[in-house]
Amino acid sequence: MQDPNADTEWNDILRKKGILPPKETPKDEEAEEEDVLQQQSVVKTYENMTLEELEENEDDFNEEDEHAIELYRRQRMAQWQATQVKNKFGExxxxxxxxxxxxxxxxxxxxxxxxxxxxxxxxxxxxxxxxxxxxxxxxxxxxxxxxxxxxxxxxxxxxxxxxxxxxxxxxxxxxxxxxxxxxxxxxxxxxxxxxxxxxxxxxxxxxxxxxxxxxxQLMTSIRTCIPTRKDSDSDDD
Structure with missing residues (x-):
């Protein structure tokens, strides 16, 4: 029997007709995508906290929190290092x-x-x-x-x-x-x-x-000081 999840032209036609169900996403990919979204969500939660505040509250974190916070800590450190390089001199x-x-x-x-x-x-x-x-x-x-x-x-x-x-x-x-x-x-x-x-x-x-x-500005000042031809003719009269 042909694999209904195989990437074949015939299976694509059957899926469009509704004969076959949509292709299943491998569980590993789904889990990986969900893990990334969870990490991003947790990082978002703590992004307004300082590194000192994170350390003070680390006893309340579970394993998932700690993983996401470590990722966030690395991001903050990379940002700090980039700022230090950019602002290296200053005098x-x-x-x-x-x-x-x-x-x-x-x-x-x-x-x-x-x-x-x-x-x-x-x-x-x-x-x-x-x-x-x-x-x-x-x-x-x-x-x-x-x-x-x-x-x-x-x-x-x-x-x-x-x-x-x-x-x-x-x-x-x-x-x-x-x-x-x-x-x-x-x-x-x-x-x-x-x-x-x-x-x-x-x-x-x-x-x-x-x-x-x-x-x-200098040229404008010079022009205002130079009499026009009409002014010169009036002076001659």
Whole structure:
């Protein structure tokens, strides 16, 4: 006799006609699916509890609870570890030349490093360090560093300061050299953030270049100050 659960074209026709009952689901698959649903249900029950609260109440748990809670504990630990990796840095660090290899070129795979070469007593260098310190707290997955220029590169000329190098996997991805690149002492934190975002180092939430807004405002001011042809003709009369 032919197996009514066999996957054959003839059996499919008989099932559609109602002659054969629907194909039975193997009990092992049903049990496995039900087990997964139960685990998810139990995990859902405890997902608003802290790990400490789970430990305090573990005497009241049965074997099923303990299995599901262990699964949940692993999920929470994985989430915590992912957060720790993402928020690994969060401050502007200071290095010297002897730290360069360890902190920059060997920073780690996939780690963006922003290095500011500066000197004390140069106002725009001080300004950029202030901006970078704030940006470091915003982009905690990026390694922000500063170093006195001549400790990293002997005899590095002051005329090239400030200098910012952007690294990924130990390789330079972008470089900004000299005060003119930064626009002088009028440089804002948002302008610097946009510049770093263009290099790929940070993922900014700014919608457009802040410098463009200033330029547009400047052009509007200039237009309002320039007399029109009609005004000029009236003055001549």
């Amino acid at each position: 502007l660090g200071e290095i010297s030349g002897q730290d360069y290899v360890k902190e920059v070129t060997e920073a780690g795979k996939g780690i963006w490093v922003i290095l500011h070469l500066y000197k004390q007593g140069i106002p725009i260098c001080t300004l950029i360090n202030q901006h970078l310190a704030v940006l470091a707290t915003k982009f905690k997955d990026v390694k922000f560093l500063k170093a006195i220029s001549t400790t990293c590169i002997p005899n590095y000329p002051d005329k090239n300061l400030p200098t910012i190098f952007v690294y990924l996997d130990g390789n330079i991805q972008a470089q900004f050299i000299g005060p003119l690149v930064f626009g002088g002492m009028k440089l804002t934190k948002d302008e610097l953030e946009w510049k770093l975002a263009e290099s790929g180092a940070v993922k900014t939430d700014l919608e457009e270049n802040p410098r463009k807004q200033i330029q547009d």
